Amino acid sequence: MLAGFFPPDLSLSYLAALTVPLMQTISMAAGGMLIACLIGLPLAMFVGAQVRGARLAYGLLSGLRAIPDLTLAILCVVVVGIGPAAGMLALAIFYAAMIGKVFADLFLAADWRPIEALRSVGATRLMVAFYGLLPMTLTNLVSMGCYSFECAVRAAVIVGAVGGGGLGAELVGTINAFDYGRATTLIILLVIVVSALDSLSWLLRRHPRAVLLLIPLGLAALWANWPETLALRHAATTIGGMFPPALPLPALQALPRLLLETAFIAGAGTLLAAVLAVPLGLLAARNLVPAPVAMATRMLLEVLRAVPEVIWGLVLVTLVGVGPIAGVVALGLHSVGVLGKLYAEACENVRRAPVQALEATGARRLAVACYAILPLASAPVAIHTLFRLEWNLRAASVVGMIGAGGIGQALYNAQQLFFYDQMMAYVLITWAIVLLADALSDWTRRRLGWATVIA
Amino acid sequence: MLLIQNLTVRYRRKATATLREVSISVGAGERVAIIGPSGSGKTTLFRAISGFVPTETGRIMVAGADILQARGGQLRTLRRGIGVIAQQHDLIERMRVYHNVMAGALGRWSTTRALRFLFWPLCGELDEARVALERVGIAEKLRARTGELSGGQQQRVAIARALVQQPVIMLADEPVASLDPDLSQHILSLLCQLAGEARIALLCSLHQHDLAERYFDRILHLQGGVLSDYAGPAVQFATAS
Structure with a gap:
């Protein structure tokens, strides 16, 4: 049985055919992470500033994060139909909660002395966030962000398997067709992509400003994966059937x-x-x-x-x-x-x-x-x-x-x-x-x- | 300028109060030192004056207003008038020196100006930071990363930040605890000189009797949360042992 997985199918034609699913998977992750950061970072700052309502927000983040991504993906497929848009949406929700909670934890664990020094100057909460919380935790934010992005790429493969397209759909297809050599190729490809991301994270930790370069990538991915249809009525009846x-x-x-x-x-x-x-x-x-x-x-x-x-x-x-x-x-x-x-x-x-x-x-x-x-x-x-x-x-x-x-x-x-x-x-x-x-x-x-x- | 009456602070789950019925008055331009062993409540007293510690009884009047009653924007306005120099570790090491120095101006800056300065500092603002750094003698470090400076240099950055704040009261919590004797003298004479020039009420905690006697108008003694008049090093030593 194990022998069936070797040798991997490394023919040029198959590798060329993998370009599209690979791009789909990466763009699902990139678009999802962009939305996730846009939602998660302000929420985390809100929690980190410890203003009124912060505990409630933290609870909501923890609650949302506890829904498995695959479950979210199934729900999203119901709403926006099969395709990368569903995967991207599921990843956006899951990682918004994840980033929100993890970043909030980092903010809450930050050294209080510089924070108090800023507050004793009379700075507002927003200023404290930008002059204290963000620069103090920047290294950790970037490495956690990169780690989340890496997780998102892997999750993009998984949600692909339940109808999000990309490498995940390809993998399920090859296994169902007993084409194990190609499954090995896909796994090798995944390993290469993830280790490439690891090098990227190493670079970003040294030059945190380069994070800004990822924004156009995320925007392009958003544009490419934007849902064509929003089957809201269908979604409403389906979700209604769940209750x-x-x-x-x-x-x-x-x-x-x-x-x-x-x-x-x-x-x-x-x-x-x-x-x-x-x-x-x-x-x-x-x-x-x-x-x-x-x-x-x-x-x-x-x-x-x-x-x-x-x-x-x-x-x-x-x-x-x-x-x-x-x-x-x-x-x-x-x-x-x-x-x-x-x-x-x-x-x-x-x-x-x-x-x-x-x-x-x-x-x-x-x-x-x-x-x-x-x-x-x-x-x-x-x-x-x-x-x-x-x-x-x-x-x-x-x-x-x-x-x-x-x-x-x-x-x-x-x-x-x-x-x-x-x-x-x-x-x-x-x-x-x-x-x-x-x-x-x-x-x-x-x-x-x-x-x-x-x- | 600063008037503290019957201040008592008790931390939760602690039987004895950290500060007991403490009363101090510091006038404009007056320089007062507080001497006391570690754990005697000096840091708690300073944090209470800035309104960071829940108090049991007492009043803390800052320029005529009670900081313990103030909330929100009013509290921020009062805090703007109090410059704080702590025992290091309160700078953002990642940021450049001018960011840390001009953080002293955050209380009077608008949010948009504060955000703009992070990415786009103007010449005039940098000059203001440079002037403050010149006064503490490290103008050449304007653009350095704060974390790369030595302990003494960081302490001076903290003083420059307090200068930019233009406070009416200056609280210095053991500002020379980790510095060598020469630098300690330099920093203390600088603080006292600045306080005298700008008529700032200076309250400073210290370990060293000799420095307190040399630079300050008045010396108080804090032990076990109780404040008393200072009776000379020999007497203090006798009661301590």
Whole structure:
């Protein structure tokens, strides 16, 4: 079975044929991110300024972010029809909430002393935002923004698979046609695109003003993907059919098992990833191991990370069959890539002074790692892992939709059979789970005193 | 100019008050030093005067108005009259020096002017920043990135910002705590000279008795949240031990 995926189809004609879906996917992400930034950044500043209504806005952002992107995409396909416009709209909504929340967290975690100095001059909230919050957090904003853009490209592939077009539609097509060699080509292409974005993010962090150059790209993408029709009446009846959400008795009885299965996929996937990511992360930290080792490990992590859970899921379902195991491994593979990279960065970003103080005592490299780098990096490592668990709960319900078990599979079945009231019930349940996970991870972070959310 | 009456501040979940019945009066052009060990409530007192700390009792009159009663625009107008120099870490390190210096003018600038200055500073505005920097002796750093300056230079940028603000009251919270003795003397004499010239009420907290005695008109002693008159270093030392 695995042999079917090799060799990849690298013929010129196929590669040429991929240009259009590739451009579609990238433009979906670019247009969606432009809208997302235009909405998310002001909202985040509103929350960060801690004015009246900020808590409510923060709650709304968290609530919106908890709806899985694939679910949003399905809803958007209903409203604007099949095509890149639906994908772009879904990405715009999802990433507006994501950017809003993450940027707001960055603003709230900013050092209060310069902020208070500006306020003591008599500056208004807006001036404090532009003279304090934005410049203080700019580096983190840019790297989080680039990270979100990268996520958006991967998400554009996923939403493409449910009717957004682009590489996602192409991938589902090749797998359904048992054309696994071409599926491998698509995965390689995805890895290349994501690593190109990584280099872009490296450049932008050095020259944050270059972000402005992305605006024309986003505008062009918006123009190219603008929805041709707004089937509002059709959308209204379809969405009307989703209310009131209801589940028949057998589905209700099956619910606990489905929920457990989803929780199991998320938990086991995260655990698998965390266990593997610790050694890989240390091997990828440039301040711990020789450069060639770090480079090689980073390449491996990059490949794992570039391929989203749903795509790993599609591949694994053909390899190990339908069921939760495919889901666990799919989440695990992608999360190893993410966590390994984040763990490595946590090790690299520790404050230099304590590390140098230990090195100055003549301590060995391993001792320095154990006494300075690991303790200093443990808080971000824990935050990233918690955040990943939360993310994986959402992802677990999504990978279900391509046959990896759990509540996602039930959701997908209901949608395929046009039981929209059941589908909505599953959407709401998924949403509640993710909100709960969000609240739990928030509570844990606060209780342990990890206020900083730096990814 | 600055009149504090019976100020009591108690942080939540703390049994003892951080400041107890503190009363101070500082006139225009008067230079007052507050001496006290770490944790005695100096920073809390300064933040309270700017209206950043919820207070239990007391009044803080700034140029005739109670800052504790002020809200919104009125609070901002009062804050504009109070220049604050903290113990470093209150500059935006990413920005250029002239941005940080002219941030002192934000209280009197319109929003559009503030936004325009970020991307398009005019010559006149840069000159104003340069004049302020000249007074603290680092005019050549006008266009430098603030984060690249040394600690002492950053402290002087903070003073230049307070100058641009043209305050009637100047609060300096341990402005020389992390500086070497020569620079400490230089900065303190500069602050006192500026306060004298512009008839600013200067309230400054310090660790060093000798500096307080040399540069200030009056010295107060803060310990455990209680303010008392200063009775000379020997007596203070005896009570402390």
